[in-house]
């Protein structure tokens with residue numbers, strides 16, 4: 001028996017949300033994630049980000065597993081599903097609550113929409129929250145008030161820096177590039193940011209490969225890691241794919257689904273050649 005010696009252990013992940021079919025943009029990112037895990041002689045895990053009960057559908061989970069297999073993107077079972085990990089997120093949220101990093105917010109969707117400065121240029125990201133529910137001084141609630149959303153209080157004026165493996169040094173300033181962000185929803189679910197950080201740590205992920213639309217989310221997640229005392233990870237953000245009109249593929253749900261391309265008779269090689 002031969003044992004491979006691994007000096008720097010590599011664990012990556014694919015983290016699709018089963019709210020639609022995988023399209024070329026996902027395939028491009030997942031292909032890079034797969035190649036990087038291979039190059040590092042590491043492993044690639046699959047996380048089903050099915051937290052949104054309204055939008056997640058099991059048929060899309062089945063479709064993504066099948067499309068990944070068709071593309072030849074292998075991952076190490078078992079698949080992890082976020083909908084089954086509520087208790088883990090709750091523990092992390094309570095830690096944030098007890099250590100004074102979060103506060104309740106009762107702004108409605110309407111309030112938030114009104115707060116947006118129109119026209120909003122940064123379409124890939126949420127608007128900077130104006131902090132109207134932010135407590136003054138240190139008067140943070142340290143126990144859960146049911147029926148409230150909770151936000152993370154970002155350090156105003158502080159730059160969160162990281163060196164991305166693909167796009168190089170990055171810096172995003174709290175209160176300027178991004179504001180106090182949602183960590184816990186009043187319906188009892190964690191936000192994407194919290195679930196992602198908790199899972200990346202629990203799954204032992206060493207590098208996150210994802211689209212460049214999530215660069216500011218990376219800054220938010222670094223703050224959450226620090227607040228929770230979790231280890232940092234490396235990042236590799238992939239360029240976003242746009243169509244011939246410059247429209248992001250994620251915003252088109254039509255002809256560019258992997259499934260549609262397959263049905264049109266394209267081979268795996270044809271599809272991989274389209275990934276750029």
Ligand code: GLU
Pocket residue numbers: 015016017049196209210211214
């Ligand atoms: N489920 C998220 C998405 O599809 C994953 C983002 C991430 O990789 O952290 O955009």
